[in-house]
Amino acid sequence: MTLLEIKDLKVHYPIKGGFFNTVKDHVKAVDGVSIKIPEGTTYGLVGESGSGKTTTGKAVMGLNPITAGDILFDGRKLNASGKKVDVRDDIQMIFQDPYSSLNARKRVFDIVAEPIRNYHRKPKNELAEEVLTLLDRVGLPRDALYKYPHEFSGGQRQRIGVARAIALNPKLIIADEPVSALDVSVQAQVLNFMQEIQKDMNLTMMFIAHDLGVVRHMCQHIGIMYQGRLVEEGTAEDIFSNPQHIYTKRLIAAIPDTNVDKIERNLEVRQTVKTEYDQNFSDSLDDEGRAFPLQSISETHRVALPVKG
Amino acid sequence: MLMSEKLLEVNDLTTSFKIKGEYYPAVDHVSFSIKPNEVLALVGESGSGKSATAFSLMGLHTKARITGEVQFRDKELTALGTGRMNKIRGGDMAMIFQDPMTALNPLMKIKQQITETLKLHGKKSKDERESYAVELLDRVGIPRPERVAEAFPHELSGGMRQRVVIAIAIANRPKLLIADEPTTALDVTIQAQILDLIRELQDDLGSGVLLITHDLGVVAEMADRVAVMYAGQIVEIAPVRELFKNPKHPYTRSLLNSLPSEDMLGSRLHVIEGVVPPLDKMDRTGCRFAPRIPWVPASAHEDNPELREISDDHFVRCTCYRDFHLNNEGDAPASADAAMETGTGGRA
Amino acid sequence: MLKFTLRRLLVTFPQLVVLSVLVFIMGSMMPGDALSGLIDPTIPREAIEARREALGLNNPWYIQYRDWVFAMFQGDFGNSIFHQRPVLDVIGDRLMNTIWLSLFSTVLIYLLGLPLGLVSGRYNDSLLDTTITGYTYLGFATPQFIFGLVILWIFGYNLNWFPTGGSVGPGIEPGTLDFVLSKINHLVLPSFAIALIGLVGTVQYLRSGIIETKQKDFIVLARAKGVKESSVYSRHIFRNSILPIAAFFGYEIVALLGGSIFIEMIYSYPGMGRLFLDSISTRDFSVANILILFYGFMAIVGALLSDIILSIVDPRIRIK
Numbered sequence: 001m002t003l004l005e006i007k008d009l010k011v012h013y014p015i016k017g018g019f020f021n022t023v024k025d026h027v028k029a030v031d032g033v034s035i036k037i038p039e040g041t042t043y044g045l046v047g048e049s050g051s052g053k054t055t056t057g058k059a060v061m062g063l064n065p066i067t068a069g070d071i072l073f074d075g076r077k078l079n080a081s082g083k084k085v086d087v088r089d090d091i092q093m094i095f096q097d098p099y100s101s102l103n104a105r106k107r108v109f110d111i112v113a114e115p116i117r118n119y120h121r122k123p124k125n126e127l128a129e130e131v132l133t134l135l136d137r138v139g140l141p142r143d144a145l146y147k148y149p150h151e152f153s154g155g156q157r158q159r160i161g162v163a164r165a166i167a168l169n170p171k172l173i174i175a176d177e178p179v180s181a182l183d184v185s186v187q188a189q190v191l192n193f194m195q196e197i198q199k200d201m202n203l204t205m206m207f208i209a210h211d212l213g214v215v216r217h218m219c220q221h222i223g224i225m226y227q228g229r230l231v232e233e234g235t236a237e238d239i240f241s242n243p244q245h246i247y248t249k250r251l252i253a254a255i256p257d258t259n260v261d262k263i264e265r266n267l268e269v270r271q272t273v274k275t276e277y278d279q280n281f282s283d284s285l286d287d288e289g290r291a292f293p294l295q296s297i298s299e300t301h302r303v304a305l306p307v308k309g
Numbered sequence: 310m311l312m313s314e315k316l317l318e319v320n321d322l323t324t325s326f327k328i329k330g331e332y333y334p335a336v337d338h339v340s341f342s343i344k345p346n347e348v349l350a351l352v353g354e355s356g357s358g359k360s361a362t363a364f365s366l367m368g369l370h371t372k373a374r375i376t377g378e379v380q381f382r383d384k385e386l387t388a389l390g391t392g393r394m395n396k397i398r399g400g401d402m403a404m405i406f407q408d409p410m411t412a413l414n415p416l417m418k419i420k421q422q423i424t425e426t427l428k429l430h431g432k433k434s435k436d437e438r439e440s441y442a443v444e445l446l447d448r449v450g451i452p453r454p455e456r457v458a459e460a461f462p463h464e465l466s467g468g469m470r471q472r473v474v475i476a477i478a479i480a481n482r483p484k485l486l487i488a489d490e491p492t493t494a495l496d497v498t499i500q501a502q503i504l505d506l507i508r509e510l511q512d513d514l515g516s517g518v519l520l521i522t523h524d525l526g527v528v529a530e531m532a533d534r535v536a537v538m539y540a541g542q543i544v545e546i547a548p549v550r551e552l553f554k555n556p557k558h559p560y561t562r563s564l565l566n567s568l569p570s571e572d573m574l575g576s577r578l579h580v581i582e583g584v585v586p587p588l589d590k591m592d593r594t595g596c597r598f599a600p601r602i603p604w605v606p607a608s609a610h611e612d613n614p615e616l617r618e619i620s621d622d623h624f625v626r627c628t629c630y631r632d633f634h635l636n637n638e639g640d641a642p643a644s645a646d647a648a649m650e651t652g653t654g655g656r657a
Numbered sequence: 658m659l660k661f662t663l664r665r666l667l668v669t670f671p672q673l674v675v676l677s678v679l680v681f682i683m684g685s686m687m688p689g690d691a692l693s694g695l696i697d698p699t700i701p702r703e704a705i706e707a708r709r710e711a712l713g714l715n716n717p718w719y720i721q722y723r724d725w726v727f728a729m730f731q732g733d734f735g736n737s738i739f740h741q742r743p744v745l746d747v748i749g750d751r752l753m754n755t756i757w758l759s760l761f762s763t764v765l766i767y768l769l770g771l772p773l774g775l776v777s778g779r780y781n782d783s784l785l786d787t788t789i790t791g792y793t794y795l796g797f798a799t800p801q802f803i804f805g806l807v808i809l810w811i812f813g814y815n816l817n818w819f820p821t822g823g824s825v826g827p828g829i830e831p832g833t834l835d836f837v838l839s840k841i842n843h844l845v846l847p848s849f850a851i852a853l854i855g856l857v858g859t860v861q862y863l864r865s866g867i868i869e870t871k872q873k874d875f876i877v878l879a880r881a882k883g884v885k886e887s888s889v890y891s892r893h894i895f896r897n898s899i900l901p902i903a904a905f906f907g908y909e910i911v912a913l914l915g916g917s918i919f920i921e922m923i924y925s926y927p928g929m930g931r932l933f934l935d936s937i938s939t940r941d942f943s944v945a946n947i948l949i950l951f952y953g954f955m956a957i958v959g960a961l962l963s964d965i966i967l968s969i970v971d972p973r974i975r976i977k
Contacts, residue, residue, distance in 0.1 A: 184567050395883040414875045416896050
């Protein structure tokens with residue numbers, strides 16, 4: 001069952017200029033993205049800086065105005081004009097930087113309890129019970145309750161962020177580069193733990209990242225974004241074993257591998273792909289420099305290939 | 310090995326920082342050497358002392374106590390005053406910085422930032438400097454270098470700015486290039502380009518490179534030899550193939566196993582328990598990694614372990630590697646490893 | 658840049674209109690008018706009434722306002738009823754005095770403030786820095802009129818080094834060297850009184866700017882290039898640290914041009930601040946209105962000046 005469906009999402013920002021500050025043009029941060037995420041799975045949204053992956057995530061959270069398109073959550077339209085559907089308990093976000101996304105002047109109790117307080121009126125002891133359960137769940141000790149964020153390590157802070165995100169029993173979590181600010185050993189901790197939480201709570205996740213290794217480890221489905229559009233989408237297997245779009249190929253070839261036996265080969269592949277990319281990349285875009293619409297090449301695999309004819 | 314073969318020889322380098330009136334070493338008796346044309350990678354997580362080592366070599370710490378020897382070509386650097394050091398840094402020894410977004414002066418044109426280093430190290434007339442600056446921009450792969458020379462940093466993308474930072478570093482054809490996380494802040498495709506560029510320039514100039522990074526993939530691709538740092542010490546140093554094929558120290562092996570990779574798909578990643586203790590709370594007598602592998606018996610560790618050569622050019626600190634096995638077979642629940650983490654954090 | 662300036666002025670014009678209307682209404686709500694204080698009680702009431710009528714003081718405020726605006730468009734800014742001279746002449750004398758005073762004060766503020774801030778920021782937490790910072794706290798806490806009185810008392814009355822009031826010595830022929838020297842002599846105490854308090858903000862801004870800038874990555878890179886420590890400060894740190902001061906320069910100049918009421922009162926210095934105060938207390942609205950418009954206009958000019966200066970020193974700010 002599809003929990004989140006994004007239909008032809010567009011987020012455009014106006015560029016203003018001239019004597020009367022009129023709109024001259026638009027930055028097309030997201031330009032026609034469609035994504036379906038089945039319940040209980042993790043969808044990896046990959047792209048380089050400026051590809052629009054974070055904007056897409058924020059649009060789902062309602063943090064960005066949407067220019068066009070629909071976002072359906074559990075079959076309900078989130079951006080319906082008029083009466084807004086309130087699904088904020090159901091969708092939560094985890095941010096990149098565990099250092100700056102937590103309010104340094106608040107204690108863990110207040111940080112985690114905040115979303116609960118916003119939506120439900122509860123007596124203090126009940127609230128404390130609930131927060132303690134959440135801390136247990138993310139593997140933080142009970143005495144963390146009255147400490148401040150700076151008293152924790154990076155991995156623990158990310159756990160606090162997760163505890164806050166799951167406080168309202170959400171169905172969907174949007175994780176925006178949740179481990180890219182962390183050291184590899186801490187990253188491993190957080191990734192393991194996110195997988196557990198997901199299994200326990202049957203969470204659906206949109207995992208936004210630039211690190212393909214991490215995305216491969218975490219996600220069942222992957223979408224590759226380039227300049228506001230998807231260029232390829234498929235299962236992790238499709239993307240890594242059978243990449244079709246030259247942009248995807250280049251992204252994958254660029255990852256340095258720790259296997260010292262393969263290095264020569266990897267460098268060769270990277271060089272070949274780069275040559276191909278330099279020669280053919282413009283052919284894989286339309287006249288306006290946008291990626292073509294996605295076409296299915298198998299049941300799960302879709303690629304932005306030139307329209308024939 | 311003859312001294313003259315070595316470009317840089319570091320002996321017992323110790324860099325201490327003041328915390329509450331007391332000096333604590335962040336770099337603790339570190340020794341290594343780099344030959345011309347060699348890439349030595351210094352690997353470790355935040356707090357391991359790898360960047361502090363680089364800053365010490367360049368004399369960039371303003372408030373640290375530094376002891377030990379740094380022999381660079383025919384000069385002993387730790388004995389030099391700032392004035393004489395200024396002749397070397399930016400000249401024969403140059404550095405590439407981590408974050409291109411903050412490493413350039415926002416109020417100066419790109420051209421000025423390059424000609425400044427050319428002028429300091431005795432380059433030519435003003436006109437020559439300016440045309441050489443454009444040449445350098447071209448050399449590091451910047452399209453339309455004449456225009457970029459006149460631009461300010463905010464007008465360039467992160468990848469372009471990093472190329473400018475590299476152009477500044479190679480401006481005076483350094484014999485030793487110190488690259489401190491040169492690609493950490495960049496996208497993968499840009500990273501690949503920048504690494505290519507560094508490799509190419511190094512070939513060209515025949516320079517030695519000290520590459521500081523936490524990315525083991527980058528290390529595998531770039532390095533000739535690798536030194537792994539933990540808590541201010543080098544715990545293992547070996548040629549790159551040897552290190553990746555036959556890692557010994559528990560820290561090296563744990564790091565390699567915590568990376569998501571093809572073989573790890575569908576399984577839990579290895580987690581290193583605990584955290585690096587802060588400088589002023591560190592036990593400096595035993596094996597510093599011991600608290601993070603509590604399942605290895607205490608008898609396996611040495612007191613004051615030293616680096617020991619276990620095979621050709623492969624050095625490991627402490628004997629504990631012989632009894633070490635990874636602890637990821639048991640699928641411990643999340644709360645267990647988090648509790649461990651807090652345990653150490655609490656003690657700290 | 659020209660377009661930006663024009664748009665700025667265009668937007669602020671309505672603000673000036675609203676401002677002047679407000680001044681007119683408030684003026685008409687106050688008891689008394691320009692004649693109240695000037696009248697000899699022996700003059701017959703009818704004569705006074707006739708005079709009021711002739712001056713238009715009996716008209717409702719909007720008629721007076723309309724007459725005033727019309728006259729202004731014909732280049733007639735009116736006469737000061739109190740001074741019995743054209744308003745522009747009255748303001749002109751005072752404005753020159755104020756320009757001199759603010760010029761002296763500004764030069765002093767930056768001449769003393771910049772080195773103090775630079776030293777304080779470069780050697781932060783040293784004894785020197787602690788002393789300078791201590792002075793700035795004192796400066797923030799001391800009201801200007803207290804400080805002005807204290808140095809007037811010490812250097813004017815006790816030591817007798819400088820004159821205690823006025824803008825020029827009596828009976829000196831304008832245009833002579835003596836006249837200029839006397840002017841300067843009269844400026845010393847008030848401009849120091851303004852500058853020594855006024856510079857604390859500059860010192861603090863520069864100090865924190867330098868402390869912040871000196872740990873930036875590009876400063877480390879400058880050192881890594883082999884740049885001398887003195888050049889690291891002069892070429893890299895200083896320029897990046899004065900941005901906030903540059904941003905305030907325009908406002909500061911304009912604030913000084915408005916005149917300092919306290920200092921002018923204490924030193925009986927005939928400047929704009931006192932003129933404004935006097936014109937209100939004597940209900941001399943023809944002067945007060947023009948002054949308010951002048952202040953409003955200068956505030957806009959100040960903001961504009963600040964923006965332009967900032968766009969010159971900081972290439973990241975482009976005015977289109």
